[in-house]
Amino acid sequence: MTPYRFTSAATVLAALAFVSSGLSATDTKPSHTPVPILMYHVIADPPADAPYPQLYVSERDFAGQMRWLARHGYRAVTQRQVWNHWHRGGALPPKPVVISFDDGYRSVAEAAWPHLQRRSWPGVLNLTVKNLQVSGGISQYKVRRLVADGWELASHTLTHPDLPGLDARSLTREVSRSRAILRAKFGVPVDFFCYPAGRYDARVVGTVRQAGYLGATTTIEGLASPEEPYELRRIRVSRRDGVDGLAEKLQG
Numbered sequence: 001m002t003p004y005r006f007t008s009a010a011t012v013l014a015a016l017a018f019v020s021s022g023l024s025a026t027d028t029k030p031s032h033t034p035v036p037i038l039m040y041h042v043i044a045d046p047p048a049d050a051p052y053p054q055l056y057v058s059e060r061d062f063a064g065q066m067r068w069l070a071r072h073g074y075r076a077v078t079q080r081q082v083w084n085h086w087h088r089g090g091a092l093p094p095k096p097v098v099i100s101f102d103d104g105y106r107s108v109a110e111a112a113w114p115h116l117q118r119r120s121w122p123g124v125l126n127l128t129v130k131n132l133q134v135s136g137g138i139s140q141y142k143v144r145r146l147v148a149d150g151w152e153l154a155s156h157t158l159t160h161p162d163l164p165g166l167d168a169r170s171l172t173r174e175v176s177r178s179r180a181i182l183r184a185k186f187g188v189p190v191d192f193f194c195y196p197a198g199r200y201d202a203r204v205v206g207t208v209r210q211a212g213y214l215g216a217t218t219t220i221e222g223l224a225s226p227e228e229p230y231e232l233r234r235i236r237v238s239r240r241d242g243v244d245g246l247a248e249k250l251q252g
């Protein structure tokens with residue numbers, strides 16, 4: 001058995017949560033297993049004037065979806081655990097799922113975290129640095145708590161711009177500087193990137209790769225697979241999905 005190489009306290013915590021979930025940590029050979037990465041935004045009921053109500057999933061629906069996943073044998077993992085499985089033969093539970101949250105809304109800590117915490121499940125926070133300072137955004141303190149609980153922190157840029165439309169300098173800044181800031185502030189590796197609004201092209205992918213990220217997530221529907229590390233597909237969970245909609249998306 002190859003010993004794990006821990007890169008940070010958070011990785012250790014995530015691994016401990018994984019081991020304490022009763023699953024074997026025995027390594028296997030590298031694999032090509034596709035893995036579902038769920039994409040959430042706000043966990044709340046949308047206010048009447050919400051410009052994008054479909055980005056909201058109620059806490060009640062979210063709780064039901066987590067219950068459904070647990071009952072059907074799914075176990076949440078981080079993108080790094082998936083990457084380790086694909087490339088280093090690291091262990092994964094039989095039905096892994098990544099639960100990711102884009103942008104960094106306050107509701108993620110308030111309404112989503114408790115439902116993951118009670119199952120010792122990690123989430124993935126795709127954080128836009130700017131959101132640490134806006135109303136409705138998640139606080140630095142809460143991000144620290146999530147990270148200490150085994151959550152994976154990924155970069156979703158500094159300001160959530162349309163990346164293909166940026167000049168070279170701004171593009172590098174949004175991609176590299178966001179990683180440096182998040183690493184410095186929270187002391188975690190920040191190995192993954194998430195394209196704002198799913199917008200990217202070959203130049204953006206090149207910049208992400210050069211900044212040292214191991215992979216990047218898109219808004220293309222489907223399962224993430226190791227053949228396209230910088231174009232990882234995800235499954236969007238929308239307001240109207242409820243438990244049945246999520247079940248259908250995972251089983252289809």
Ligand SMILES: [Zn+2]
Pocket residue numbers: 102103156160195196197
């Ligand atoms: Zn976003």
